[in-house]
Amino acid sequence: MSNATLGAAAVTAGLAAAAGGVLVTGLGLARIIPGWLRPARALMAAMAVAAAAAFAVMERALITRDFTVKYVADNGSSATPAVFNFATLWGALEGSILLWTLVLCGFAVAVALRFRSRGADPTMGWALLVLFAVSAFFFALMAGPASPFVGFDPPAGYDGPGPNPLLQNHILMAFHPPVLYLGYVGFTVPFAFVIAALATGRLDGDWLAAARRWTLVSWGFLSLGIVLGAWWSYETLGWGGYWAWDPVENASFLPWLTGTAYLHSAVAQERRGLLRVWNLSLVVATFSLTILGTFITRSGVLDSVHSFTESPIGPAIGGFFAVVVVASLGLIAWRGDELRSPRRIGSPMSREGAFLANNVAFTVFAFIVLLGTVFPLVVEAIDGRTVSVGNPYFDRMTRPVGLALLFLMAVGPVLPWGRARAETLSRRLLAPAWIGAGAIAAAVVAGARGWAPLLAFGLGGLAAGSAVLRLAPAVRRHKWRGLVGRANGGMVVHLGVVLVAVAFAASQSYVRQGEFELAPGQTAEMAGHEIAFVGSEMVEYSNRLERVAQVRVDGAGPYGPALASYPFASRTIGIPSVRSTLYDDVALSVLSFPEGAADRVILRVTVQPLVAWLWIGGIVVAAGAALALVPTRPRRGRERDSEPEPALAAPAPTGP
16 A cells, blocks of 8 residues: 555544544533543544554655655655655645644643543543644644645656755754644643633633643743754854744744743732733633744745745635634633632732733733734735835834843742832842843943843843842752752743843844955954865765865864755755854855856855853753753741742743
């Protein structure tokens, strides 16, 4: 049996299992089918097995270069290196939907196993119903307009073009999309619990406990995926940057913003019963934004290295997005009276007030990014005009909100519940304030100028000092275990975000770029670095031919920026090379090798300080999320009362 037939059969089986799960669970909740839980779990397992089988069949087709499968014929090649050939599965539209469905089914099975002891609880029933319904939608896409297993009759000797050249020249292509999908898709689980709470009327916070860890897992993966994507862009695209406010970059950043707001806001509901509508709305917004991001990426409404153009599934995903938003908002409105909290925020100078300010700031940030992302699409849809919203809009509008979030991240954790006295707040912030002032002074001595980056450095120092002072007692008492748990892991996340924010401010504010035409043996000076061109050479790989420029930076190297020619590409592709240190990066990109000149090169040289700390900070953020998942042993008495409160506002990085 052919791979196309096997794969199509697996997709059909998965769709049948998901649709059957919707039917059985729905009838069970209506009390028409007693004992519905057992068949529902069996159908969920069958759905996951079908998704795994479809994934395995596609990988088998790619590995064996089975060009009778149209997806392989369009995206595979006998010349593609093995790791990129494997990653080709998620390098184009249909395969990306297949990976999405596999991850979704994995989360659904994990939820069913995690809560198997709850039996036929209506809340769990509604959560499973939502997971079945969302899975059925994505299986239906694969069974219809985005089928990855369409057959193809290749002519004799046929060899495919391979994936997009930009998707087969850096190892992060193998990791960035799957990690990002684990974050994106994982937000389906808290959404399912929100719908379950609204449908059953059990709004007392039980859904928060069920959803919190799943949200944190998804948020951690999404954070890491965004950072890996920025790193991949920096190492691959050759323009000297890592974040361009590309619509598809924004599509992943938007749910990060609302998901971060929810993780903090949920604490106010758990501790004080506050912000109930906020929390439900933030979870709905986060899931809705993942679907909107899927629409932006896969509808063909824009052309980007990240996107899949000429897509037939845009109307289906757009319609699904509309259904999700309308149904969710309708349920929240229906339960409006029950969602009113009997308590009110007594003072803005309190932990509760800081959480509310945190929510407002993150929401404003998300609105700014959303408006700049969808405005050109709306204008084009209405009157056909092509407009663009560039970096100046995003930089100018998001900068004050990002700085405000840094301030909240510093102040929030030291505020008590109820009301804070001014002397208490000043005493707790005294040491962090000195650290912030020291950060500004050190930056000025190092040559930094400009109010915005200096303010970012100062607020970063303030926030870092606040986090360290909250962690220090726990680390002194419990050694390394002082870093684990929800509160302490959150403070580690804060430290990672500070690193990202400071590195972003420095690298964006003090970037230097120049272009040089050099002959072998010639040198150029750039921002205190000596760039020496040694010569060029031709290097042949299985999938491309490179002309590599041998370049030394400050005597080290040589580094090898190149221009690569791919058999089916219409133009040469630049492959940059980066000399990276903890102090600054020197990124080298070949613009051209002038024709008629004897081995000369035109180089773009980009010097940016502290770029490496972006990646370090991203890893610290992911590590902090993992530490926050580790359960802590319950404590008694005063020690438990003095335990640091959960982290407050991790500011949205205005970059990755």
